[in-house]
Amino acid sequence: MIPSLLEGQIWMYKIDELYPLQMAHYTYLCGDFKQISVHVRFRIVLRYTLYFLLSTLVIQLQAQVDRDNEHQEKVNHDDADHDHDKQDGHTIDNDSHGNHDGDTSSCNPHHDDHAEFNPGATAFHHISDQNVYNIGWIQIPLPCILYVPGQGFDIFSSGKFNADYHGNGKYAYDGYVLYLGQVRRITDPSFPKGLVELKAHSVFTEVEVIDTKEHDKVYLCYEDKKILCDSKSTLDFGLFGGGLTSFHDLSMTKNVVTMLLIFLLLSWMFLSIARAYKKRDGMAPAGIQGFIEPIFEFIQEDVAKPFLGKSWEKFQPFLMALFFFILALNLFGQIPFLGGSNVTGNLSVTFVLALLAFIVTNLHGNKHYWGHIFNMPGIPGWVKVVVTPVEVMGLFIKPLTLMLRLFGNITAGHMVIVIFVGLIFIFGESGANPGAAWGSSIGSVLLTLFMMAIELLVAFIQAFVFAILTASYIGAAIEEHHDH
Amino acid sequence: MTGTLAAVGAGLAVIGAGLGIGQIGGKAMEAIARQPEAVGDIRANMILMAALVEGAALIAILLSFFT
Known part of the structure; x- marks a missing residue:
């Protein structure tokens, strides 16, 4: 059935001569321990242990850096908030998150460093398509091609958003923000064009119940205003929580x-x-x-x-x-x-x-x-x-x-x-x-x-x-x- | 409450698929034991049948979550 393997006798000898350790790996994985010397066996076990420890270390480091950055941003964010409070002379109610009574005059993107980890949301974020390509800490910006009916195309690089490795942009560009790797359009037409610096965690998700179904709505907090950010249009007719919105995303995404x-x-x-x-x-x-x-x-x-x-x-x-x-x-x-x-x-x-x-x-x-x-x-x-x-x-x-x-x-x-x-x-x-x-x-x-x-x-x-x-x-x- | 009911529905669908795929796998093993020379054909048909059963379960799971 597999002629290449039948003819492969010469091939096998070649590997045996050229790569003795690789051949030993193969024998080891097949469970034929006795043919390998103790010295080689030790090297194989050591190598696998190293791989294992390295992968543990990488994941742990990523988690650690993640936490430190969040903490740093939290501190900056708090400072900014305090200044803001002094100018305005009123304190922001910390419990306003999740309480949406149509009041758009004040908003507070509630972000807790030690908030409960939500595995479902994290998993959905990681499996969905994105407008940036992240390899570890390296960011590869991708072209964004966005079409707004009646206004024409917006074409720019997603590097403009200067996103962190979560895919959250530090800047808004031409009325778009990058939230969790996906471009969203700011619905307020008075929002300034060009690069606009955003405060940390100023884009956030709120769950709204419409007709007993829960919908995730994304809001931007800018100059004490809470602005709705549209996600891209999908052609699922609302079946998977999407539907037609104010813009179409035709970008070269990660996928x-x-x-x-x-x-x-x-x-x-x-x-x-x-x-x-x-x-x-x-x-x-x-x-x-x-x-x-x-x-x-x-x-x-x-x-x-x-x-x-x-x-x-x-x-x-x-x-x-x-x-x-x-x-x-x-x-x-x-x-x-x-x-x-x-x-x-x-x-x-x-x-x-x-x-x-x-x-x-x-x-x-x-x-x-x-x-x-x-x-x-x-x-x-x-x-x-x-x-x-x-x-x-x-x-x-x-x-x-x-x-x-x-x-x-x-x-x-x-x-x-x-x-x-x-x-x-x-x-x-x-x-x-x-x-x-x-x-x-x-x-x-x-x-x-x-x-x-x-x-x-x-x-x-x-x-x-x-x-x-x-x-x-x-x-x-x-x-x-x-x-x- | 709707979320809980959807999860129960998905679980019921998986029970059905599990029974079906279990039957297919078990019968395929018996067939291979009886006729080891036909292992290639049996394996291909086993995977095909398992895929068909799985398709029904997937539709049930998705319907339970998206309606």
Whole structure:
């Protein structure tokens, strides 16, 4: 089934000679301890322990810096507030947060350094698409392309906001603010254009109840006025809490950049593999070619051929493109400290992938396929009245489940990892209890490692399931007629 | 209160999916034990069936949270 591995005897010897420690790793992971000398065994254990300690340290450091910065900002913020109080001659009610009686004359963005950590909100913030790309403390600004109906386009770099690593902008620019990595439009038309410096934590979220449903509203506190900040328009008709707002966001977001990156990577990889097949005709595959060939052959033999029958070659490029694109994006999102882009866990991306599958399936549907939907053969007429609507619904439910399955699995994986890391903050009480934070970080890293190992499996399975289901839908649409 | 009810609904959906996927996995293991040479075909079909069951559960979970 995998010819490259059968021919790989020479290849194995080469690795054994060139990389004795790597080979020892392999033997160690296979549980064959006795073949390795004590000295090498010690080195392997030491190396894994170091990896583990380093990752614990990095997470802990990030948390520590996070807390210090918050504290610093808190102090500055308090100073600013005191000055403000003196000028105005009235004290700001500290409990005004959450109390929205339509009073917009005074506002106080309530920010508590040791506030209760909210794992759900943190997880949602970390898995959502953003207008900046954060790698650790490094900020990569991305172009913002914003369209306001009636006013035209606003195009600028998100570096203008000078955001911190939470994605909260220190400046407002041309009537936009950056809050938790996402651009929001200030609804007040009198707000000054250009760069406007904001106080720390002057943009905040409040929960409002409209028709017994909770909505998160984002407000900006500027010159003692509470201004509503619109989020970008979404085309979900309010189903997921979005809907049409005052502006459209057509920016190159983190997800778009990741997709372009993956597109370039895959193009380069497959073009170089294609060249290798020409150059090394009849020889054993080498390098990346040897890694991709078994996977490619697996999809060809187990997905394309059994489901698509005679015309498998016609649809194979589409299936391969789907499979490798999804697989690469799934795996890229799993790399820690590299932004963790949740591209295949974004409903818009999976929607387009499912739409492509839907279009290809129905464009190639033959008359038997449509006959089975609208005029099921071999059943009496009155049953057709029931069956036809169900079949028509099935037509749309198939791509819908494709979309939701990929979205649900990848999003759930990312969220669980964020929440496991969040255990440090829950046990450490947001920095109030450093001892518990250090202790729980060891458990947290272990759980995260375990979850990431499972997610590697899920990344492959979900890409495979998407390909195999698309193949089976296309296969059902192009199937030649046979008597029942 | 709505949040609690939604969570109960999601939990019920997961019970159903768990039963379904458990059945599929168990039967697939039996089939592999009976015919080890057909392991490739059985595995592919097992994943396909599990994915279909999971799809129904996912729709139920999402409906319970977004309606």
